[in-house]
Amino acid sequence: MKFFYVAATAEVEPAPVHAVRECVERQFGVPVRHMELPSVDFAYDAGRRQYASIPVLEMVARHCPSDALKLLAITERDLFIPVLTFVFGHAQLGGRAAVISLARLRQEFYGLPANRDIFLERACKEALHEAGHTFGLVHCADAACAMSLSTGVRQIDSKLAAYCGACSARLGRERRTEI
Amino acid sequence: MKIHWQILVVDDEDVMCESLAAWLREDGYTVDTASSGREAIEMAGRRDYAIYFVDLKMPGGMDGIETMMQIRKLRADASIIIITAYATVDTAITAMKEGAQEYIVKPCNPEEISLLVNRIIKVKNLQRENTILRKKLSRQYCFHDIISKNARMQQVLKLAQEIASLRSTVLIQSESGTGKEMVARAIHNSGERASRPFVAVSCAALAETLLESELFGYEKGAFTGAAERKRGKFELADGGTIFLDEIGDISPKLQVDLLRVLQDRAFYRVGGSEEVRVDVRVIAATHVNLQQAVTEGRFRDDLFYRLNVIEIRIPPLRERKDDIPLLARHFLERLAHELGKDVSDITEGALKLLMDYNWPGNVRELENAVERAMVTCRGRILEEEDFSFLAQAPAAKSLSIPPGISLQEMEKQLIVATLERTNRNIRESAGILGIDRSTLYEKLKRYEIPR
Numbered sequence: 322m323k324f325f326y327v328a329a330t331a332e333v334e335p336a337p338v339h340a341v342r343e344c345v346e347r348q349f350g351v352p353v354r355h356m357e358l359p360s361v362d363f364a365y366d367a368g369r370r371q372y373a374s375i376p377v378l379e380m381v382a383r384h385c386p387s388d389a390l391k392l393l394a395i396t397e398r399d400l401f402i403p404v405l406t407f408v409f410g411h412a413q414l415g416g417r418a419a420v421i422s423l424a425r426l427r428q429e430f431y432g433l434p435a436n437r438d439i440f441l442e443r444a445c446k447e448a449l450h451e452a453g454h455t456f457g458l459v460h461c462a463d464a465a466c467a468m469s470l471s472t473g474v475r476q477i478d479s480k481l482a483a484y485c486g487a488c489s490a491r492l493g494r495e496r497r498t499e500i
Numbered sequence: 501m502k503i504h505w506q507i508l509v510v511d512d513e514d515v516m517c518e519s520l521a522a523w524l525r526e527d528g529y530t531v532d533t534a535s536s537g538r539e540a541i542e543m544a545g546r547r548d549y550a551i552y553f554v555d556l557k558m559p560g561g562m563d564g565i566e567t568m569m570q571i572r573k574l575r576a577d578a579s580i581i582i583i584t585a586y587a588t589v590d591t592a593i594t595a596m597k598e599g600a601q602e603y604i605v606k607p608c609n610p611e612e613i614s615l616l617v618n619r620i621i622k623v624k625n626l627q628r629e630n631t632i633l634r635k636k637l638s639r640q641y642c643f644h645d646i647i648s649k650n651a652r653m654q655q656v657l658k659l660a661q662e663i664a665s666l667r668s669t670v671l672i673q674s675e676s677g678t679g680k681e682m683v684a685r686a687i688h689n690s691g692e693r694a695s696r697p698f699v700a701v702s703c704a705a706l707a708e709t710l711l712e713s714e715l716f717g718y719e720k721g722a723f724t725g726a727a728e729r730k731r732g733k734f735e736l737a738d739g740g741t742i743f744l745d746e747i748g749d750i751s752p753k754l755q756v757d758l759l760r761v762l763q764d765r766a767f768y769r770v771g772g773s774e775e776v777r778v779d780v781r782v783i784a785a786t787h788v789n790l791q792q793a794v795t796e797g798r799f800r801d802d803l804f805y806r807l808n809v810i811e812i813r814i815p816p817l818r819e820r821k822d823d824i825p826l827l828a829r830h831f832l833e834r835l836a837h838e839l840g841k842d843v844s845d846i847t848e849g850a851l852k853l854l855m856d857y858n859w860p861g862n863v864r865e866l867e868n869a870v871e872r873a874m875v876t877c878r879g880r881i882l883e884e885e886d887f888s889f890l891a892q893a894p895a896a897k898s899l900s901i902p903p904g905i906s907l908q909e910m911e912k913q914l915i916v917a918t919l920e921r922t923n924r925n926i927r928e929s930a931g932i933l934g935i936d937r938s939t940l941y942e943k944l945k946r947y948e949i950p951r
Contacts, residue, residue: 403607
């Protein structure tokens with residue numbers, strides 16, 4: 322029996338973790354397990370005042386339990402890769418580990434009034450997106466598909482928390498070979 | 501249609517290289533990395549990348565600008581993006597002057613890189629589509645457009661290349677759909693006549709008298725409706741090549757006329773008395789066995805020998821099955837552009853199914869099958885079920901009779917094949933075979949064919 326692990330670092334509040342768990346369970350139909358992850362402070366880059374996503378993803382991969390189908394980590398820290406100003410998340414393409422950052426998903430980050438529903442919905446969409454990468458899915462041209470590329474929250478908001486027909490079919494095939 | 505484009509990321513810092521490569525891979529591109537300018541140039545020599553991301557500052561005596569200049573020597577149409585952490589106007593100007601397509605400062609906004617890559621790929625896609633469409637429009641096929649790794653096919657192409665510059669008449673004998681016209685055009689385009697016209701005539705498409713005036717032209721008043729003098733295909737092809745397809749179908753009278761053209765390179769227009777002299781290379785093609793037609797008296801032997809100066813036999817697809825994956829992938833890539841569908845690959849299972857199929861319609865049938873599968877498929881990869889329509893046509897299985905078997909063995913094979921085709925219906929099979937039911941029963945018993 323394989324489990325879909327949803328892990329969070331200590332600073333993450335329970336609500337987004339719950340939302341992501343439910344969303345993942347509904348989408349993939351496998352039992353979801355929770356686990357805690359150590360802090361990602363070791364990846365802090367003082368020059369950029371952000372956290373390097375590559376060592377974070379490596380740490381997540383090291384914590385992947387043997388009975389894990391996938392391990393999706395959630396952190397509050399703002400992640401980056403050297404060439405980009407930020408990333409919403411990062412995943413091993415066709416691997417087991419993925420991480421999403423909640424830092425830029427809140428309306429407050431952009432100087433707007435807080436909105437809990439919007440925040441949780443964005444977290445779910447990003448979770449599905451990064452999980453999709455771990456199943457080998459690449460970006461989808463369909464702007465409504467969870468696998469479409471989002472370089473800003475507007476694009477996240479315009480997509481659905483679901484995969485399009487083509488991505489669902491491919492996901493089904495990948496899962497048949499993985500399970 | 502991203503999968504076909506490859507990207508090279510060049511940076512001495514491993515983390516930079518790998519993180520950008522991983523980010524681009526998530527976008528569906530095939531990405532390689534190089535840790536120095538020298539390595540990048542070596543890789544560019546081996547593979548044609550669509551986009552190069554090159555870091556400006558690299559140690560080892562070869563910086564980004566130098567690397568870019570070397571790459572551009574190898575690949576003139578490469579799109580190169582220079583990345584730097586320290587933006588100065590000077591370096592930006594130098595980079596652009598030396599041919600960089602873009603100049604980005606890291607860290608860069610994800611949206612910026614995404615738009616940049618999309619814009620370059622869009623142009624590349626259009627360029628490629630343009631090349632395909634131009635080729636399709638002008639049908640300027642060359643030998644490298646004929647896709648094959650099959651040994652027999654390679655021999656055929658080698659022979660065709662060797663005779664391209666001669667004026668000798670060529671006879672191409674092969675089944676329908678194997679690409680007779682494509683080979684004929686490749687011969688024409690590789691020879692000295694390439695700049696002169698290539699005129700194709702399907703002899704089976706026209707009635708005898710029509711074909712005659714089509715080939716040789718006619719004088720004004722030659723027949724009702726001949727209001728103007730018209731030049732025929734032979735005249736239009738003067739200096740070039742005439743391709744006579746389905747030559748086996750022409751009438752005895754035209755066979756005589758053609759023989760005269762081949763012998764004297766001269767003819768009369770219909771209704772004319774003035775001899776017209778032309779310098780035309782003739783490439784004839786047929787799907788019927790002309791030798792056999794000669795034996796049966798349907799085709800003149802003297803014309804056959806005149807045509808058969810150089811004989812080219814293109815093997816049917818079922819005899820060059822090793823080409824099926826190659827061809828299927830080629831059609832897939834071309835049709836993805838033409839149909840505008842993001843289908844990028846074909847599974848091993850589907851390829852096996854294609855390899856097992858008999859292909860009575862040869863390469864043309866394969867092309868149509870790939871197109872049909874691509875139109876109806878739902879995913880980005882063609883799978884076995886996308887080709888399920890092929891399995892529904894077992895009746896198309898042809899009976900091949902290898903020389904060296906007895907008449908009795910042949911009769912047995914024919915009976916088995918007929919029974920398969922009629923779903924073992926005895927009455928229908930007997931009807932097709934033209935024998936009584938009792939005779940069929942008798943033969944089933946004699947050949948021990950299970951009912």
